[in-house]
Amino acid sequence: MTLDEIRDKILHIADQTIKYARDLNIPAAEAYIYNLSNTNLTDNKGKIDSRDGLTQGIGLRVAIGKQVGFASCTGFEKETIKSTLKHAHSIAKVSPENPMFNGFVAGTNVAKEGILDPEILQLDPDSMIETCNLMSQEIDLSDRRIVSISYGVNFSFGGYAVATTEGCLASSLITTYAANSFSVVTEADDRKTASDFVQGREIKSVEGISSNGLKKALNSLGSKAFGGSEGLPTVWEPRESATFLAFSFFNCVSGSSYVEKSNPWGDKLDQQVAVKELTLIDDGQHPESDSGRAIDAEGSPKQTTNIIDDGILKTFLFNKMFGEAADKATTGNASRGGFFGGIPYENVPNVGINKLLIKEVGKNLDQQIGEIDKGILITGTPIGLFTANQVTGDFSITTNDAFLIEKGEVVHPLKNISIAGNYFETLNDMRTIGSDREESGWPIDAPAITYNKHTISD
Amino acid sequence: MENGNIQDLLHKAVEKGENLGVNFIEARYDDLNLTTVNYTNEIIKQSSSLSRKGIGIMAYYQGTPGYSYTPELTLEGVKEATIRAAKLAKSTDSRNKIKLDFDSIPAIKEKIEVKVKKHPKDYEFADKLDMLKRGVTAVKEQLEVTTTIGLYGEIYGEKYLVNSEGTELYWVPLMVDIRMGGVVISEGKQSQSFTGWGASKGLEFFEEKETTPEITGTNAGTYCKEQLEAVAAPSGKTKTLVSPQMGGVVVHESFGHLSEADFVVTGQSPIADRVGEELGSEHVTIIDEGVSPYGGLYLPYDDQGIKTGRTVLLEKGILKGYLHNRGTAKKMNSELTGNSRAINFMFNPIVRMKNTYFEKGDLTFEEAVEHVNTGVYAVDMSGGQVGLDGNFMFNCSRGYLIENGEVTKPIKNTALSGNILELLKYVEGGTKEVTIKTGYFGGCGKGGQGGLPVGFGGPDMIMDKVLVGGAQ
Structure with missing residues (x-):
């Protein structure tokens, strides 16, 4: 099946589903059709696991005025779709009114589609093995410090379509490709890990992935204890910089938590929330990102939204319902399934992130390190980011991937340290925002960033 | 069909x-x-x-x-x-x-087939919504909140397994769950709470004394109120009494995953090839079990059709074995443990835990608090993360100071961290009562299979040298 045939298929099923809804005298309905073929292969130190399959199903919202019901089913079988419609209708009948709900997306309005790579449809298990072979050929396993190297390859293709009784009938197609390596090394009582990856919407070269990851892990061996507790500047490599900021931003830019009054930036619109050098956008039209799609998960066109300009909070991100509840328009940020995944058709639309991008400003990582008299370089994703208090902003995280910086030089790796601070305070205490933004693998990309002070202890 | x-x-x-x-x-x-x-x-x-x-x-x-x-x-x-x-x-x-x-x-x-008194399929959506309304009312009776949260979840259905050996298995998973929470953001004060559990039972679970919607809502309101007046936790390595739910999460996330044999056969686990070694103090015995006398998840068979049993992972501090699927058991010449599980048909079974818990000790709760004397009583957690090297960090969302051998003031949200392989050596005892918690919400994530229902628990455990993050 070609991508065009997939598009035709999902649009047809979406359209048919709305016709079934009309046949059942359902007053208002929305059909979300999802069809994705995916294949994964992992090689954990020679232990191979592989999986493929078709993730296929329909999420159905039915509304009676402001009473809304939702049900979903796997597959596209006609009688199953009809019975799921009836089930959603029966839930709507007994649900209390949702005062925020104001109908489904009306009409068809699409934005630009991101890159699609038809070559991904031609990949098969043999090509995945070949990719693993390429990655592993870069590694000399005679180094006795290597405990294990793991490899992973994943590709998928398909798409989703949205149809509503209000006249929306639109779709977006998906092609994705990812490969990664993960190294575990040890020396004496020191045990370090590191990874590297490529991912995108088209087939990528895997050259350097495994050797870079291994080199990073080996360079972290020979770590020494930090010894004590001290307030110091911290310098974060681009990918770690992105993950560090992810958890505060994801809640703080959300229009749903704003409407629900649980957003700590709820009263900060048009106020300074970060240093004036910080500009943050959400890019739903990034052609190379998985988020660069024609429509969001409820049929609105995706767009690019300026969230923070020169440190000032300009807007939150909305889907249709939460936007209207805040007297704003949708920003094309309806998503299904949440940040941690989940099967899209099994979820109602909520507000999600497309791709947060921190605007590049000044110095690269090496230049930032060169300006530190004494500080810490963070080179791996810390543990505990999930535990940050989303309301107060307090965080205390640990990492086994850090180096001591003295007099502008990286001196030696550190044993496990904790890094503590407050997200809201630290956003106003950034010393340098870098010039070297990288793809992080998360829905946020950032350059290297230096903060004036975090509490470091071991 | x-x-x-x-x-x-x-x-x-x-x-x-x-x-x-x-x-x-x-x-x-x-x-x-x-x-x-x-x-x-x-x-x-x-x-x-x-x-x-x-x-x-x-x-x-x-x-x-x-x-x-x-x-x-x-x-x-x-x-x-x-x-x-x-x-x-x-x-x-x-x-x-x-x-x-x-x-x-x-x-x-x-x-x-599991027989329950009130199977959720026999009750209307409105009945389930009513339980949430009752819970929210109880939250609001405790304090004026900015946000109330009520979650209800249920899963039921049927599963079949047929294989080349002629096995034909049919069983019916079941789980119900209610969670209640509150958030206060007012005049410079911020507080939040979230509590509740589930069970492999019917809706009669919500009629039991400790798990009615009213009790869960009252607890959520009370904990939220306590947080408004909470004091900063002490900072640094602290003697800590961890509750069954807190200790259960620690043992699941930081030790249990290291004992999964798919991770062991590749040599990636730091406890690979260490059976017989002393990894913990004499007070530490860790069990993984499919059907436990302490409750939790009901799991009679795994997804390879292997009857689940009681696996002793650590006995009085000594590593006894690992958790297996059929392949890793053969590879490591071990007994089958029934730990091959898949979240749904879209995933292959991989080695996962069932009900993982610390076995009981011999102290009363009062004796345990007295033993700690000065420290922290860590009760609930909200989120956490672990590394492949045994490092962990959990957010203690509800805890109290222990002062002069008594549980006193509530403490602010704080991080608890350490390395499980070091921490197990500093376990100084446990109480006599074991509780295992499970639920529809949360669950275990591994290999892209998030939200798999598991059970975790133990008694209240005394652990020394837990790194308490303290308020920032």
């Missing part, structure tokens, strides 16, 4: 796979129904009723697995999935260096 037709399809898949030259086929069918209600600020933010139905085929070729799944419950759909699974197994065999073949075992033919 009729049950007989499903079994026929699964048998056809096994037959097809064997004709394709693979050594072993497992064919699984799931028909699961999941209901979730998110009742935020007394509005249904999300209510969903999900039907998750499909077939997954696992093919083994010379010890190399390949898995494929399909939502198409037709002979054509199932045959296609079987062909793909066989192709994956055969194509990847050349690179597979860790062959996990296994010995044949006698076929099992069993049908397990």
Whole structure:
């Protein structure tokens, strides 16, 4: 099946589903059709696991005025779709009114589609093995410090379509490709890990992935204890910089938590929330990102939204319902399934992130390190980011991937340290925002960033 | 689709796979129904009723697995999935260096049905919503909140397994759960709470003394109120009494995952090849169990059709073994433990935990608090993370100071961290009462399979040298 045939298929099923809804005298309905073929292969130190399959199903919202019901089913079988419609209708009948709900997306309005790579449809298990072979050929396993190297390859293709009784009938197609390596090394009582990856919407070269990851892990061996507790500047490599900021931003830019009054930036619109050098956008039209799609998960066109300009909070991100509840328009940020995944058709639309991008400003990582008299370089994703208090902003995280910086030089790796601070305070205490933004693998990309002070202890 | 037709399809898949030259086929069918209600600020933010139905085929070729799944419950759909699974197994065999073949075992033919008083399928959506309303009312009776949160979740359905040995298994998973929470953001004060549990039971679970919606709501309100007046936790390495739920999460996340044999056979686990070593103090015994006398998750069989048993991972500090699927058990010459599990038909079974807990000690709660004398009583957690090296960090969302041998003031949210392999050496005792918690919400994540229901718990455990982050 070609991508065009997939598009035709999902649009047809979406359209048919709305016709079934009309046949059942359902007053208002929305059909979300999802069809994705995916294949994964992992090689954990020679232990191979592989999986493929078709993730296929329909999420159905039915509304009676402001009473809304939702049900979903796997597959596209006609009688199953009809019975799921009836089930959603029966839930709507007994649900209390949702005062925020104001109908489904009306009409068809699409934005630009991101890159699609038809070559991904031609990949098969043999090509995945070949990719693993390429990655592993870069590694000399005679180094006795290597405990294990793991490899992973994943590709998928398909798409989703949205149809509503209000006249929306639109779709977006998906092609994705990812490969990664993960190294575990040890020396004496020191045990370090590191990874590297490529991912995108088209087939990528895997050259350097495994050797870079291994080199990073080996360079972290020979770590020494930090010894004590001290307030110091911290310098974060681009990918770690992105993950560090992810958890505060994801809640703080959300229009749903704003409407629900649980957003700590709820009263900060048009106020300074970060240093004036910080500009943050959400890019739903990034052609190379998985988020660069024609429509969001409820049929609105995706767009690019300026969230923070020169440190000032300009807007939150909305889907249709939460936007209207805040007297704003949708920003094309309806998503299904949440940040941690989940099967899209099994979820109602909520507000999600497309791709947060921190605007590049000044110095690269090496230049930032060169300006530190004494500080810490963070080179791996810390543990505990999930535990940050989303309301107060307090965080205390640990990492086994850090180096001591003295007099502008990286001196030696550190044993496990904790890094503590407050997200809201630290956003106003950034010393340098870098010039070297990288793809992080998360829905946020950032350059290297230096903060004036975090509490470091071991 | 009729049950007989499903079994026929699964048998056809096994037959097809064997004709394709693979050594072993497992064919699984799931028909699961999941209901979730998110009742935020007394509005249904999300209510969903999900039907998750499909077939997954696992093919083994010379010890190399390949898995494929399909939502198409037709002979054509199932045959296609079987062909793909066989192709994956055969194509990847050349690179597979860790062959996990296994010995044949006698076929099992069993049908397990769980009898409950109030099966959720027999009750209306409005009945479930009413429980949330009652819980929210109880939250609001405790304090004036900015946001109220009520969650209801249920999962039930049926599962079939047929394999090349002639095994035919049928069983019915069941889980219900209610969570309540509150958020206060007012005049510079911020507080939040979230509490509640689930059970492998019917709705009668919410009529039990400790788990009514009213009690859960009252607890959520009380904890939220306490947080408004909470004091900073002490900072640094602190003697800590950890509750069953807190200790259970620590043992699951930081030790349990290290003991999963798929992680051990590759040498990636830091406890690989260390059976017989002393990894903890004499007060530490860690169990993983499918059906436990302490409650928790009810899991009589795993997704390879292996009866779940009681596995002793650590006994009085000594490492006794690991958690296995059929392949890793054979590879490591171990007993079958029944730990091969999949979240649904879209995933292959991998080594996962069941109910993982610290075994009981011999102290009363009062004796344990007195033993700590000065420290922290860590009760609830919200989120956490662990590393492959045993490092962990959990957010203690509810805790108290222990001063002069008594539990005193509530403490602010704080991080608890350490390395499990070091921490187990500093366990100084446990109480006599073991509790195992489970639930529909949360669950365990591994290999892209998030939200798998598990149980975790223990008694209240005394641990020294826990790194308490303290308030910032």
